[in-house]
Amino acid sequence: MHATPDSSDAQPAFELRFPSLRGTGRALSFPCDADGEVQMDRLSARALNNYLLARALTGREYGWPSVHASCQADG
Numbered sequence: 001m002h003a004t005p006d007s008s009d010a011q012p013a014f015e016l017r018f019p020s021l022r023g024t025g026r027a028l029s030f031p032c033d034a035d036g037e038v039q040m041d042r043l044s045a046r047a048l049n050n051y052l053l054a055r056a057l058t059g060r061e062y063g064w065p066s067v068h069a070s071c072q073a074d075g
Contacts, residue, residue: 015070018054018062028054028062036067 016036020026030051032038040048054062 013070014067016065017068018058018065021061021063029068031070032067034067036065 014032014034014036015029016032016038017027017029020028028050030038030043030047038051040051043051054065058064
């Protein structure tokens with residue numbers, strides 16, 4: 001029998017990235033699933049604020065978000 005890791009404890013395999021429209025180094029990214037769904041209740045208060053800000057400013061300060069494989073190494 002092969003045990004599977006508990007999905008609630010696993011590191012997210014994807015991240016939702018909002019590129020900056022005003023310069024490099026200001027992009028924001030958030031853990032998500034393969035469909036780009038972010039579990040807002042799992043974000044810290046600061047990350048939640050940044051996520052809501054990026055969503056509100058999409059098209060003005062941030063570009064349209066895209067889903068990418070997470071850069072976090074398995075540990």
